[in-house]
Amino acid sequence: MIIIMKPNSNEEQISSVVSYVRQHDLEVHLSTGKEVTIIGVVGNKDKINPEHLASMKDVERILPVTESYKLANKKFHPEPSTVKAGNTTIGPGNLTIMAGPCAVESEEQLMLIARAVKKAGATFLRGGAYKPRTSPYSFQGLEEEGLRYMQNAKKETGLSTICEVVSLEAIEAAVKYVDMIQIGARNMQNFILLKEAGRSGMPVLLKRGLSATIEEWLNAAEYIIAEGNPNVVLCERGIRTFETATRNTLDISCVPVLKEKTHLPVIIDPSHSTGSYKYVPSMAKAGVAAGADGLMIEVHNNPACALSDGPQSLTFEKFAKLTSELRPFCQLVERDF
Numbered sequence: 001m002i003i004i005m006k007p008n009s010n011e012e013q014i015s016s017v018v019s020y021v022r023q024h025d026l027e028v029h030l031s032t033g034k035e036v037t038i039i040g041v042v043g044n045k046d047k048i049n050p051e052h053l054a055s056m057k058d059v060e061r062i063l064p065v066t067e068s069y070k071l072a073n074k075k076f077h078p079e080p081s082t083v084k085a086g087n088t089t090i091g092p093g094n095l096t097i098m099a100g101p102c103a104v105e106s107e108e109q110l111m112l113i114a115r116a117v118k119k120a121g122a123t124f125l126r127g128g129a130y131k132p133r134t135s136p137y138s139f140q141g142l143e144e145e146g147l148r149y150m151q152n153a154k155k156e157t158g159l160s161t162i163c164e165v166v167s168l169e170a171i172e173a174a175v176k177y178v179d180m181i182q183i184g185a186r187n188m189q190n191f192i193l194l195k196e197a198g199r200s201g202m203p204v205l206l207k208r209g210l211s212a213t214i215e216e217w218l219n220a221a222e223y224i225i226a227e228g229n230p231n232v233v234l235c236e237r238g239i240r241t242f243e244t245a246t247r248n249t250l251d252i253s254c255v256p257v258l259k260e261k262t263h264l265p266v267i268i269d270p271s272h273s274t275g276s277y278k279y280v281p282s283m284a285k286a287g288v289a290a291g292a293d294g295l296m297i298e299v300h301n302n303p304a305c306a307l308s309d310g311p312q313s314l315t316f317e318k319f320a321k322l323t324s325e326l327r328p329f330c331q332l333v334e335r336d337f
Helices: 011-022 050-055 107-120 144-157 168-174 191-200 214-225 254-261 270-274 280-290 316-332
Strands: 002-005 027-032 037-042 059-063 083-085 088-090 096-100 124-126 160-164 180-183 204-207 232-236 266-268 294-298
Touching: 002 011, 011 027, 011 037, 011 050, 050 059, 088 096, 096 107, 107 124, 107 144, 107 316, 124 144, 144 160, 144 168, 168 191, 180 191, 191 204, 191 214, 204 214, 214 232, 214 254, 232 254, 254 266, 254 280, 266 280, 270 280, 270 294, 280 294, 280 316
Parallel strands: 096 124, 096 294, 124 160, 160 180, 180 204, 204 232, 232 266, 266 294
Antiparallel strands: 002 037, 002 059, 027 037, 083 088
8 A cells, every 4th residue: 555645745744644554553664755755555454444544634645556566666666766785876877787707716817807897897796606506516606715705806996796695604604795695596586585685684686587577576576675675676687488599588678667667776687698798798788778777797707718607708808898888878878887
């Protein structure tokens, strides 16, 4: 349920409505605009009398929220959200570029990549310390050692840092070293992990599941926000379809759909979606043109020898070329980069 107050309602009347709702053991979420205040109500709405609410002073109207996700819903929070992680703000007005290797392989390798992506315009260093792999025999990551390398890279370059987590133990380790944690596609509906990510208080990048609908994705975000953590960024990384020409199918249309349904920032991962470095530049530009708030791009100093996802990783030269080509697109959509 959403209670829309009349324009320029005073604080006393807003507090009166909030108190009434809380007296009935319901949660309240305030969204204050320049003129209008929206009061979001979460819980069993049968506990309160909507007619009494509607009659309260300065209440303009009451709207039901039919979607199962509430806190991630744009109806609750009409203005787009911004999420601060480390030295970077993700949201409207700027384009955030997260770049780095799929897997952290060594401190020397990570430092080399961090310097290169920083020079080319990235504001975030991404690197996998925990790698959920399809095969149990594939490289699984350096775990906490890799996280320490991420921390050292931030100290030298000033880049914000992000790393995927796969368990509560990984979250407890990651919060000591990085600025943002990532829930990968395979864990999008790992609801226990989502709750723990919410309780961590860390900004969270939530990737879309391989076969998840947009509604399922937003409900996954709801699990995190419901734990008191509003700092969630959505990442489209391609979904599984019948097409085999690319690794996955990048759903560019999800960007405008999400912008209509949620206030959360949305970024695009053209690397995992296509599975080939050849298609990354085109899909990155398409994501910016569609209104994405950022990009996550895999970059490696020697893709041919990468321990994870080398075929989709850009070289330093290709990444620098892409970032220079993105600037006109950012200008067209009025984003700073």
